Amino acid sequence: MGAEQSVPAGVEVQPAPAATSNQPDGIVPEVSDGQKTSLAPSALVLVGPSGVGKGTLAKRLIEDSDHFGFSVSHTTRAPRPNEQHGVHYFFTTKEQFAKEIGEGKFLEYAEVHGNLYGTSVAAARAVLDSGRVCVLDIDVQGARAVRKSGLKGIFVFIAPPSLEDLANRLAGRGTETVEQITRRLNNAKAEIESINEKGLYDYLLINDDLEDAVKRLKAIADRAAKGLDPEPGMVPERVVLEDAPLPDIRALTQQQTASDANSAAAAVEAQPPAEEQAEQAPAASAAPTEPVAPPPAVDVAPQAVSAPPAAAPGTLAPTAAPRQPTYNGSSSAPPAAQPLEGVPPGFEKWQGKVALVSGASSGIGWATCEALALAGMRVVAVARRKDRLEELQRHMHAMGVPLVNFLPVVCDITKEAEVATLPKIVAKRWTDCGIDVLINNAGMSRNDASLFDGNIGSWVEMLSTNVLGTCMMTRAVVQDMKRRGSYGHIINMIGLSGHRIPDGPQGGGFYAATKSAVKTITEGLRQEARGAGLPLRVSGISPGVVETEFFAVRAFGDAEATRKATSAFKCLQPVDVADAVMWCLSCPDHMEVNDIVVRPTEQLI
Ligand SMILES: Nc1nc2c(ncn2[C@@H]2O[C@H](COP(=O)(O)OP(=O)(O)O)[C@@H](O)[C@H]2O)c(=O)[nH]1
Numbered sequence: 001m002g003a004e005q006s007v008p009a010g011v012e013v014q015p016a017p018a019a020t021s022n023q024p025d026g027i028v029p030e031v032s033d034g035q036k037t038s039l040a041p042s043a044l045v046l047v048g049p050s051g052v053g054k055g056t057l058a059k060r061l062i063e064d065s066d067h068f069g070f071s072v073s074h075t076t077r078a079p080r081p082n083e084q085h086g087v088h089y090f091f092t093t094k095e096q097f098a099k100e101i102g103e104g105k106f107l108e109y110a111e112v113h114g115n116l117y118g119t120s121v122a123a124a125r126a127v128l129d130s131g132r133v134c135v136l137d138i139d140v141q142g143a144r145a146v147r148k149s150g151l152k153g154i155f156v157f158i159a160p161p162s163l164e165d166l167a168n169r170l171a172g173r174g175t176e177t178v179e180q181i182t183r184r185l186n187n188a189k190a191e192i193e194s195i196n197e198k199g200l201y202d203y204l205l206i207n208d209d210l211e212d213a214v215k216r217l218k219a220i221a222d223r224a225a226k227g228l229d230p231e232p233g234m235v236p237e238r239v240v241l242e243d244a245p246l247p248d249i250r251a252l253t254q255q256q257t258a259s260d261a262n263s264a265a266a267a268v269e270a271q272p273p274a275e276e277q278a279e280q281a282p283a284a285s286a287a288p289t290e291p292v293a294p295p296p297a298v299d300v301a302p303q304a305v306s307a308p309p310a311a312a313p314g315t316l317a318p319t320a321a322p323r324q325p326t327y328n329g330s331s332s333a334p335p336a337a338q339p340l341e342g343v344p345p346g347f348e349k350w351q352g353k354v355a356l357v358s359g360a361s362s363g364i365g366w367a368t369c370e371a372l373a374l375a376g377m378r379v380v381a382v383a384r385r386k387d388r389l390e391e392l393q394r395h396m397h398a399m400g401v402p403l404v405n406f407l408p409v410v411c412d413i414t415k416e417a418e419v420a421t422l423p424k425i426v427a428k429r430w431t432d433c434g435i436d437v438l439i440n441n442a443g444m445s446r447n448d449a450s451l452f453d454g455n456i457g458s459w460v461e462m463l464s465t466n467v468l469g470t471c472m473m474t475r476a477v478v479q480d481m482k483r484r485g486s487y488g489h490i491i492n493m494i495g496l497s498g499h500r501i502p503d504g505p506q507g508g509g510f511y512a513a514t515k516s517a518v519k520t521i522t523e524g525l526r527q528e529a530r531g532a533g534l535p536l537r538v539s540g541i542s543p544g545v546v547e548t549e550f551f552a553v554r555a556f557g558d559a560e561a562t563r564k565a566t567s568a569f570k571c572l573q574p575v576d577v578a579d580a581v582m583w584c585l586s587c588p589d590h591m592e593v594n595d596i597v598v599r600p601t602e603q604l605i
């Protein structure tokens with residue numbers, strides 16, 4: 001690994017193309033000093049998403065052989081604790097980087113994850129001049145640019161076994177914040193998609209078992225050292241990636257803190273009970289469309305929990321005798337899309353249609369999922385807590401809901417990229433459908449949100465979930481309805497706090513402000529729909545005190561808080577609110593319920 005001062009002094013540099021440039025002039029002669037432009041591969045280009053193991057593999061290769069040297073890149077990102085200037089990167093400023101771009105010092109450069117990175121001609125030359133193969137660890141844009149530059153190299157795309165593995169490695173490395181990891185993971189899918197660019201890569205290497213991957217990389221690198229061309233056909237014709245919400249980085253990072261790096265990887269993958277494993281969808285294949293010899297296809301498994309295969313309704317027998325549902329509908333297991341005893345009159349029109357419920361892991365969301373599914377809808381349950389969704393799935397199964405009609409999806413509604421994938425996941429699961437009904441139920445409060453001296457983090461959390469989350473979910477679903485030309489119903493859980501500030505010393509003003517916003521947004525959405533002449537119907541539901549985890553969440557997980565907040569009088573139950581949802585949906589087409597305000601009879605304010 002060369003240091004900047006080891007670059008031969010007085011080297012004349014020609015203007016280099018930017019990452020997107022197609023201009024090969026001067027690059028090959030530049031690197032080989034215009035003397036001996038070898039036809040043998042002079043570079044081994046490693047590409048792949050952040051955290052896949054490029055650095056680890058490159059290090060092993062270079063440590064174990066004298067034939068390879070690392071091209072030290074320039075970057076504007078801050079050094080990590082163990083990184084040394086001139087060894088891992090040349091750390092520089094944006095201004096200096098821009099100046100050197102102008103001076104044509106870079107063979108290629110690109111903006112990656114918000115920072116600039118570039119391979120300087122000098123760094124590459126320092127390795128080549130020492131007679132070694134130059135190992136580049138660069139991003140996809142850089143790979144395209146090097147390909148076009150004419151520098152002869154072997155290009156290897158390094159892929160993770162799955163997005164979940166990638167997330168684990170990023171979290172396990174412990175060098176980035178949750179936000180930085182999320183950004184890297186958000187970019188990973190597009191980077192992995194680049195495998196399908198014809199002629200860009202020579203090899204696809206899945207970094208599953210590290211020792212095995214090192215061996216395979218060494219075999220490829222050996223060809224470069226011996227001046228051999230890459231073998232043809234080592235990249236599948238086509239790799240298909242599953243649309244999937246991205247793994248929950250925050251949860252992974254928390255697990256990581258709680259346990260050591262090795263055990264974290266195993267902890268994420270919760271297993272459903274044995275009898276349900278038979279119903280699992282096969283691991284999302286992402287296989288190439290045509291069978292191809294190794295290397296194996298990239299398997300980017302969806303995060304949807306225990307998604308059953310799309311079998312005919314009724315083929316999945318319940319494991320337990322159906323019990324009385326908590327929603328006051330039928331007590332018998334309903335086959336899909338059959339009129340059910342106890343279904344509110346007028347609800348028949350929704351049977352077989354798709355409803356998506358956010359905040360489905362408990363309380364109102366849970367009860368609403370249950371009511372909708374028992375009334376014959378296909379239900380998409382969205383929440384962050386995977387274990388709770390698995391629990392809900394088991395519950396649905398026990399209630400006699402055919403699991404072909406149930407799709408649990410781990411998704412954080414405050415994450416734009418995750419929300420954007422939801423309609424695609426639904427379309428993949430039920431190819432003939434889209435989301436017809438959206439229940440924007442997810443919402444939360446914190447008791448340290450006083451307007452005097454509140455925690456700004458809690459304000460942000462409430463705004464992101466209650467307001468922005470609701471808007472992003474609405475936008476994603478309305479766009480999907482628009483694409484299909486089919487408009488259904490959106491119901492927002494406004495809450496009584498959209499109408500008044502709750503009493504008590506909790507500092508509920510900020511929370512009430514977010515809920516007032518939801519009330520206004522509900523009416524705004526209705527007006528937009530009417531203005532555009534669209535048949536979308538929009539409703540709000542504003543319950544008072546409901547016995548749910550809301551109070552425990554508000555008290556940062558203190559379960560006792562729920563008991564205290566709900567013991568003064570007989571509160572509403574989640575099923576009462578689910579009833580209101582069912583009624584809204586059951587009203588005739590000419591009748592749009594705009595807001596249902598419902599309190600426990602004894603509630604004062
Ligand atoms: N185009 C280009 N990309 C680079 C260069 N050096 C590093 N990268 C890429 O920039 C991305 C981020 O690198 P880094 O900040 O070290 O993060 P890490 O990949 O998560 O360890 C990775 O995809 C690297 O391959 C370079 O010189 N040029």
Ligand SMILES: Nc1ncnc2c1ncn2[C@@H]1O[C@H](COP(=O)(O)OP(=O)(O)O)[C@@H](O)[C@H]1O
Binds near residue numbers: 053054169173210213
């Ligand atoms: N095959 C593997 N299995 C498990 N962990 C791996 C494997 N390869 C690399 N890692 C770990 O993943 C993390 C990210 O690797 P790193 O080399 O920093 O990735 P990159 O350079 O591609 O960003 C590191 O903690 C590394 O030890």
